[in-house]
Each structure stands twice: as structure tokens, then as C-alpha cells.
Amino acid sequence: MSAEPGRVSDLPRKWAPGHALTVVAPSSGRLGVVDRAVDQPTPGLWRGPGSLLVWLLALYPLWWVLGLQALIFPMLAVPMAISLTRRRHVELPPAFGIWLCFCLVVAASLLMLDVNPPGTVAGGWLGRLPGALYRFGGYISVTIIALYAVNLSEREFPRRRLIGLLSYLGLVTVVGGLLGTFAGTFEFTSPVEAVLPHGIRSNGFVKSLVHPQASQVMDFLGYETPRPAAPWGYTNTWGNIMAICAGWIAVAAFCFRTSTRHRVAAVALLAIAVVPIVHSMNRGLWLNLGVIAVVVAVRMFIVGRLWMIGVLVGAGLVALLAIAVTPLGDVVSARIDNGHSDDGRGYSTEQALAAVPHSPVLGFGSTRNTVGSADSIAIGPTEACPNCGSRTLGGNGQLWQVVFAHGLAGVACYLGFFLAVLWRFRRDHSPVGIVGWVVMVLSLTSMFYYNALLPPLVLTMLCYVLLWRNERDGAVEGMAP
Known part of the structure; x- marks a missing residue:
């Protein structure tokens, strides 16, 4: 039966x-x-099934203030895993077996940590183990969080609640972007940072995880320019999450039976978001927004909702006009004229691909630093130029990290998972199905210039969860026809 x-x-x-x-x-x-x-009865928001997702997402600004912005994911993954062990059966959503294979490849690639490809700084297995374990732990955390969310029923944790949390994170991202735009030098020592030994907290990577700051201040335009990062640590992470959450703001406001005031507030929020989006000078984000518009337009054309295409075109024209007639246009022009990271990214990608034949199947287990730069092996980081030379192979995009750290086996599983998800849910033309599907597309387009660990990949997986639960549980209660 x-x-x-x-x-x-x-x-x-x-x-x-x-x-x-x-x-x-x-x-x-x-x-x-x-x-x-x-x-x-349906449990409360802060207790019962699904409450750990609320603690993780709704309180994210608090975790940022405390210096737990990255650590909170593995920390809460532990009680989520315990919760899963207490269930009689754990449901595996479609294509998840491919993702589990990817995690196995990541684990196997740890055996390659002592391999030193040509042109990289020599090192040993033990010295590289902490960074590799952090990434492996990140993938395990993503896996547990996804399974935890999948195994919640509609009564335990309604999809509308998860959509609301994702749209709320969109609001948090916009507010953080405004903080980074107009108070770019704002930063402070977090409690976690304060208790760390000086030698650990002074490490650049560790500092990015525990030190709250409104923006990343850069000078590639010839003067110091703050680029919004709060509360996600990096400007690129901020841009990645802004693109992921933007669609859920629209779904929460316009696809449920909500008040006019709520919808006006959503439109105002998306309009205000243009300011930090432009000031982020994040070309990857700009490209992602273009991808969103094109993919949504194609999906609307397929289902015959041509009026939605007109809305998208109109909104795009209004945004472009606003940029053109305001000082935002000068920011865009300045960014286009200054490639900044183009040469470094190109060099890192070239070196990463050149190293693949030295460990093609499993990669090297983690990233490596190059000896020197594209100009000279004698060039390295200095106090005046901390980013000169010593490029990180696998640090300039999720695809390059996977191919370098986890080899062709890792690439096959990683790409295979997202392609399988896209194929499985290609016929879901509901609002949840379209926005979730678009996020899956973004995971493939942005992997060339964004690293996904850890917050962006968690949110992407939660969108995947929404896709499956939308198919499994049927129509969402309260969604407008």
C-alpha cells in the first residue's frame, strides 16, 4: 500500500x-x-520541532555581534544531528545521495594534504589539517542542516515559516549593506575574539570569522572605499546572500495573502537595496541579479505569464534610470574602469588548473598558497601590501576550490548534485518552485567567482529543501492563487 x-x-x-x-x-x-x-497542535516558534532553524536564522545578527557568525552553523548542527538520531526514520530527498558522495570525496581528499604541487609553498599534512577540517566540517554542517529541515513536516515547521526566515535574512542583509555603505569603518571586538589568544585572532582568516565589521575597506579606486559586508564577513559573501534572498522577499510579500502595507514595505526594501548593491561594487552580484531576471523571465514565458515579464522589464528600467541620474552611476562607472582583482583571479585560476594533473582524482585536500605572483616569484605579501603575491589556489570561486582541493571526483559530484536538482524540479512553476530553482541556477553561475562555504551554501540547501517539500507536501497554505 x-x-x-x-x-x-x-x-x-x-x-x-x-x-x-x-x-x-x-x-x-x-x-x-x-x-x-x-x-x-503546531509547536511554538522557539521550541519544538524546527526551532533550531529559528535560532540559527532569526538570531543571526546576534551571532554576528558575538563573533559566532561562522561557528554557529557547526555548533547548532550538533543538536540538529541529535534530533535526527531520535527520529524513527530519516528521509533523504531526491539527488541527496550525490551530495553524500561529494562529502565522501571531501573526506578522502584529506589523504592528499601532504602533496605539494609545483609553484606552491611547501608544507606538511599536519599544518594543513586545521583549514581542511574546517571546510570538511562546513560541508557536514550543511548536510545535517539540510536533513534536519527536510525531515520536518508541514505541521511541525510550515514552509511559509522558512520562507519568512529567508526573506528576513534578506532584510538583515540590506540593513547590513546600508551600515557598510554609510558607516564603513564601523567595527568592534566581539566577545569570542576577545578571549582568543593574540596569535590566533591576529590571523587574517580567523579575524574574518570572529571580528564584526560593517564593510571591507579597499583602495583599488585610488582612495579608500568601504564595500558592504555586514553581517556576513566578506563583501562577496554579502553579495551572494543578497542574490539568494532577494527572491524570497518578493515571495513572502506578493505570493501570500498579505496586507498592502506589507507589500509596499517589500517594494521599498528592494528599492533601498539598490544603494548598497551598487556601493558594494560587486560585479558578481550585478551579474547574479541579471541571471535572476533572465531565468525568471524565461520561466514566466513558459507558463504564459507575460505580464510578469513586463513587470521585470519595468522594474529593471526604473532601477537603471535611478542609477543613471544619481551619484550611483559614478560608482558603477568607476568600478567598470577598475578591474581590481581580474589579474589576480586569472592567475589563481590558471595555477589551480595547472596543478590538477598532479592529483587529478582527489585533488589536494585543501587550498595552497603560490610562491610569488604572476610577475615574479620574489613578490610576496608585505605590511604595505598584504595581498601582494602568495595567491590562494582555490580561494577565488567555489568551482576552483572544488577542482583544486577535491579533484575531478569532487567536481563530478558537486556539479552532478545541482544539475540533478535542476532537472528534478524543472516543472515546478509555483512561486516557491521558481525562486528555489533560480537559486540552484545561481549556485552554478556564481561558483566561478564566489566561494560558497559556509552561509551561502546553507541558504542554498534550504532553498533545495523548499523545492522538495513543495513537491512532497503540496500547495502552501495561504499562498495566493
């Missing part, structure tokens, strides 16, 4: 009071049976 996804079967309730046994048809893509609560 079988039941359709999201429906309770007619089988006797033999598990426990308030629970029903659901047997899933093989075509649904799920494994085994799922025990679902059906009679109990």
Missing part, C-alpha cells in the same frame, strides 16, 4: 499517539516510511 507525498495513508496508527504512518510510493523519490505528527 502506498500514499501520495504529503498525504497520510489509511494504514492503522501503530507508532504512537498523535502520529500516523505514511508509506511512500517509489515514484516519490523518498526512502521507506515517514512518521508524521498529525493530531498535535
Whole structure:
């Protein structure tokens, strides 16, 4: 006997009071049976099933202030894993086996940490282990968080709540961007940073994880320019998450039965977001917004909603006009005229690809630093120029990190997972399906210039969870037709 996804079967309730046994048809893509609560009232926001997601996402500004902006993901993944072990059955969503294979490749690539490809700074397995374990722990955290969210029923944790949390993070990102734009020098010592030994907290990578700052201040225009980063640590991470969350702001405001005031506030928020988006001088973000517009327009054309294409075109023209007639246009022009990182990124990519034949299957387990730069092996970082020379191979985009650190096996699994997800949910033309699908596309386009660990990949996986739960659980209650 079988039941359709999201429906309770007619089988006797033999598990426990308030629970029903659901047997899933093989075509649904799920494994085994799922025990679902059906009679109990919906739990509160901060307690009960799904509350760990609320603590993780809703309180993210607090974690940033405390210096836990990156550490909070593995920290809360531990109780999430414990929660999963207490379930009678753990559901695996479609294509998740490919992702688990990727995690196995990441683990196997740790064996290659002592390999020194030509042109890189020599080192040993033990010295490279901490950074490699941080990345491996990040992928495990992403995996646990995704499984935790998948195994929540609609009654336990409604999809609308998760959509609300993602749109809320969009609001947080815009506010952080405004802080970075107009108070770019704002920074402070976090409690976590204060208790770390000086030798550890002075490390650039560690500092980026525990030191709250509104922006990354750079001088590639000939003068110091703040580029919004709060509360995500890096400007590129800020831009990546801005693109991921923008669509969920629109879904939360316009695809549910909400008040006019709520919708006006959402439009105002997206309009205000143009200011930090431009001042971030983040070309990857600008490209991602273009990708979003094109993909959504194509999906709207497929389902015959031509009026939505007109809305997208109109909104784009208004944004471009606003940029052209305000000082924002000068910022865009200055950024286009100053490539800044183009040469360094090109050199890092070239060197990373050149190293692949020395460990093609499993890669090198982690990143490496080059000896010198593209101009000379004698060029290295100095106090006046900390970013000169010694480029990080695998640090200029998720694709390059995967191919360098985890080899062709890692690339096959990583790309295979996202391509399989895109194929599986290609026919979901609901608002949740379209925005979730667009985020999956962004994971492939932005991998050439953004690193995804850790917050962007977590949010991307939660969008994947929404795609599956949308198919599994049917129509979202309260969503406008």
C-alpha cells in the first residue's frame, strides 16, 4: 500500500499517539516510511520541532555581534544531528545521495594534504589539517542542516515559516549593506575574539570569522572605499546572500495573502537595496541579479505569464534610470574602469588548473598558497601590501576550490548534485518552485567567482529543501492563487 507525498495513508496508527504512518510510493523519490505528527497542535516558534532553524536564522545578527557568525552553523548542527538520531526514520530527498558522495570525496581528499604541487609553498599534512577540517566540517554542517529541515513536516515547521526566515535574512542583509555603505569603518571586538589568544585572532582568516565589521575597506579606486559586508564577513559573501534572498522577499510579500502595507514595505526594501548593491561594487552580484531576471523571465514565458515579464522589464528600467541620474552611476562607472582583482583571479585560476594533473582524482585536500605572483616569484605579501603575491589556489570561486582541493571526483559530484536538482524540479512553476530553482541556477553561475562555504551554501540547501517539500507536501497554505 502506498500514499501520495504529503498525504497520510489509511494504514492503522501503530507508532504512537498523535502520529500516523505514511508509506511512500517509489515514484516519490523518498526512502521507506515517514512518521508524521498529525493530531498535535503546531509547536511554538522557539521550541519544538524546527526551532533550531529559528535560532540559527532569526538570531543571526546576534551571532554576528558575538563573533559566532561562522561557528554557529557547526555548533547548532550538533543538536540538529541529535534530533535526527531520535527520529524513527530519516528521509533523504531526491539527488541527496550525490551530495553524500561529494562529502565522501571531501573526506578522502584529506589523504592528499601532504602533496605539494609545483609553484606552491611547501608544507606538511599536519599544518594543513586545521583549514581542511574546517571546510570538511562546513560541508557536514550543511548536510545535517539540510536533513534536519527536510525531515520536518508541514505541521511541525510550515514552509511559509522558512520562507519568512529567508526573506528576513534578506532584510538583515540590506540593513547590513546600508551600515557598510554609510558607516564603513564601523567595527568592534566581539566577545569570542576577545578571549582568543593574540596569535590566533591576529590571523587574517580567523579575524574574518570572529571580528564584526560593517564593510571591507579597499583602495583599488585610488582612495579608500568601504564595500558592504555586514553581517556576513566578506563583501562577496554579502553579495551572494543578497542574490539568494532577494527572491524570497518578493515571495513572502506578493505570493501570500498579505496586507498592502506589507507589500509596499517589500517594494521599498528592494528599492533601498539598490544603494548598497551598487556601493558594494560587486560585479558578481550585478551579474547574479541579471541571471535572476533572465531565468525568471524565461520561466514566466513558459507558463504564459507575460505580464510578469513586463513587470521585470519595468522594474529593471526604473532601477537603471535611478542609477543613471544619481551619484550611483559614478560608482558603477568607476568600478567598470577598475578591474581590481581580474589579474589576480586569472592567475589563481590558471595555477589551480595547472596543478590538477598532479592529483587529478582527489585533488589536494585543501587550498595552497603560490610562491610569488604572476610577475615574479620574489613578490610576496608585505605590511604595505598584504595581498601582494602568495595567491590562494582555490580561494577565488567555489568551482576552483572544488577542482583544486577535491579533484575531478569532487567536481563530478558537486556539479552532478545541482544539475540533478535542476532537472528534478524543472516543472515546478509555483512561486516557491521558481525562486528555489533560480537559486540552484545561481549556485552554478556564481561558483566561478564566489566561494560558497559556509552561509551561502546553507541558504542554498534550504532553498533545495523548499523545492522538495513543495513537491512532497503540496500547495502552501495561504499562498495566493
